[in-house]
Amino acid sequence: MEIRFQDVRKIFQGRSGRVTALDGVDLRVGEGEFVCLVGPSGCGKSTLCNMLAGFDTPTSGSVTLDGELVAGPSISRAMMFQEPALFPWMNVRDNLSFGLKSLKLPAAERRATAERFLKMVHLSQFADAQPHELSGGMKQRVALARALAVDPVRAADGRAVRRAGCPDTRPPAR
Ligand SMILES: Nc1ncnc2c1ncn2[C@@H]1O[C@H](COP(=O)(O)OP(=O)(O)OP(=O)(O)O)[C@@H](O)[C@H]1O
Ligand SMILES: [Mg+2]
DSSP states (O other): OOEEEEEEEEEEEETTEEEEEEEEEEEEEOTTOOOOOOOOTTSSHHHHHHHHHTSSOOSEEEEEETTEEOOSOOTTSOOOOSSOOOOTTSOHHHHHHHHHHHTTOOHHHHHHHHHHHHHHTTOGGGTTOOGGGSOHHHHHHHHHHHHHHTOHHHHHHSHHHHHHTOTTSOOOOO
16 A cells, blocks of 8 residues: 655645645655654644544645545544544443444454453443543544544455545455
8 A cells, every 4th residue: 555645735724724734745655654744733734634533625736545545534434533532422431333334344343353352441330421531541542443443454455445435345355
């Protein structure tokens, strides 16, 4: 899988005027590469991630995944947000299972996957807790488990998922 940002520019029209969040960004991330973006607060890291996730679009330039323009969110690109962004009305188990529902896994497999990832982040005992009952770090662990549980890399291997950017397509069997 190859991620490419080509001459990406992002301008926000905020209440306090125009902000150029990104300008002239060229970035290539190859298969299996692990990349960290480091920079001062406000330099555009989250803006860049949001565009890769498909939550926002560049003002100019392009963001592509294996040559295909990122046109919106997809199960093949999981995002762990800066804020945990948990659904406050759902318990921990349901928050974690949210993405799994769109994969249309059988209920038993969905439950087993959710339990496995809850265990991985040491939160099995908090499966029925609401987000407001968790510490900041525990919320982040639920968010991490939610992002990993959908197995985005495998999902990206499903050609139909990639082509359609379709969150309703089941990834290949494990
Ligand atoms: N929705 C928005 N509307 C207006 N301006 C925005 C919006 N989102 C981000 N910005 C501006 O774009 C710039 C980059 O913001 P961004 O959130 O990408 O920074 P960051 O590098 O992630 O910072 P931090 O390390 O503090 O999280 C900032 O000046 C911010 O005020
Ligand atoms: Mg940020």
